[in-house]
Amino acid sequence: MNGREHIKIDAGNYQRGKLKGRKPTSAQLCKHRDGNYYIHIQIKDSAPTPIKSNNVIGVDFGRRDIAVTSNGDKWDGKQINDVRDKFSRVRASLQKKATKGTRSTRRRARQILKRLSGKERRFQQWLNHNISKSIIQSALKNHAVVAIEDLTGIRERTLQLPRSKTERRRSNSWSFYQLRSFLEYKGIQFGVEVIAVPPAWTSQTCHQCLHIGLRSDKRFKCINEACSWSGDADFNGSKNIAAIGVNLVNSPRGSNCLCCVLSVDSSGLLKAHTVPDRGSVWVVYF
Template sequence: MAFADACNWINGNVNSNLTNRNSIQAICYSDVKSQFGLTANHVVRACARVAANRLTAKRKRRKVREFKPTSFDCDARTFRIIEEGYLVSLSTTEKRIKVPMRVSNYHIGKLQGRPSTSAQVCKHRDGNFYIHIQLKSDAPKLKKSKNVIGVDFGRRDIAVTSTGNSWSGKDISSIRDKYFRTRTSLQKKASQGTRSTRRRAREILKRLSGGEKRYQSWLNHNISSSIIREAIATDSIVAVEDLTGIRERTNQKPRNKTERRRSNSWAFYQLRAFLEYKGIKEGVKVIAIPPSYTSQTCQKCLHIGTRNNKSFKCENCGNNCDADYNGAKMIELWGCSVNQPRGSELLSCDINSRATESLHLPYRKCR
């Protein structure tokens, strides 16, 4: 309670243009410490939280929201983990207290013998208090390897690897459509129903808020973990498509509202980010390659053709396979060309007679 009151006081009494925590601390440190009875380190953390929230609000072009008494920040001096019995020692406005933690074997393995740098005590929706502990560790050096796993992102299949693994997007598409229909119905009731109906609809919308995002994050975590585990087992690096700006490009194409909504809801960047940070943690290199023509180029003869929905058939060599798998194999070739000396030779080919016959170059007569 005192931490949230201090944050609200700082935000209301210190110049709103200040977003540097040291500048904010220099102005209000003594007043906050004497008025709210916080320890010196808690005052520093309160100033830091106000500064961080102001920066976020400035970036999103909105006002700083009111601070609620549901959490407070700690540093290495205001909290300490006692491994014997797994207690956490917290500094409060009166005295230090020791609180038992409910830890699993996973958490014990993470906490054992590792110094913690900071933490945040939060009250969750279930009414229980949780402590979020930050640990620092040195990332292993990225392994060098000639083996590459190509990953093709898509809507029908969320991810397809060059080793033949794939994750269908059918289930998440149906879940997203269900969430959309539910939100549409509730939003209509929240604006047109009776007073009690509107209140109930708003409560349900609030409860459903974030459920779709949490499911997407859970799915992307599972997919990225599987790919990184396979890369570790095969001593490979991972190559993905750089799909930056894909929404802007696809929205220029004529599509109905349903297709536009489905395309814009895919979290390709999140899946790539999960792969990158998990790769850093495990020493697996993740590289991004240009997506141009990866789904239209034959992985065997490198002839550029056209894909027919889910299937790919090369007009040059007759290769017939799944289009997403062919794209993953091309991404693998791109990754090999980037990762190996003289790798560009992997993407070169001889023009045979059949390809020469079908090659039509535009020309202009000279006068």
């Protein structure tokens, strides 16, 4: 090139709509892996004022169900788990061929590995974008705040338990933090407040009477005879997360929601009681 070159930008309607009426602050020209050049344009925009509301939508994260809200919305994780397992098997097979096959087989295996690189990650990213968008749009429609679980350090805690190689891989590929970050930035973009609450005991406490119950796989059953509620454990957890969120919104210093009395019986199990007694332990969220 001799001097400056003026190159016309090939932008779609979506990009033109984003740029319309805004002044770009910077731009970066990048060459992608496909050999094409793309320009990344940065624009500055003011965020709307967050919604102030006592209505809170609780979101429970999980691996079997990616997200379950207190409104009853649910996103099944079977599809992404099947995709991860499939790509894991394909990668293992191709990596074996890339090291032990013939010369042409090794070359072909490396080409396929390069082509598949990032495909699983992009699918997970697309899925998290759709889930987070649906949750934020629901919050906008209901004029609500979104409360999510603060799962910081969960991988370190779960990996301490004896698990198979497959379970460790599935746990490490769980992209809950990406979903959380998508919810946070979309919340800022649309003026929806997103708060993180401690997840302890939310899946083991009945949202109806706040007593500790029994959770078996995906089912929860309250052992309080006056309540006896039973149902989906993740939905129950999302209800508790919403309840903690309501208390945090109304009492920013902390929440005394989900406090109950625990005592140890002869078998060593923790059981809930309606009144405090000697030797009991109070479980309180702050």
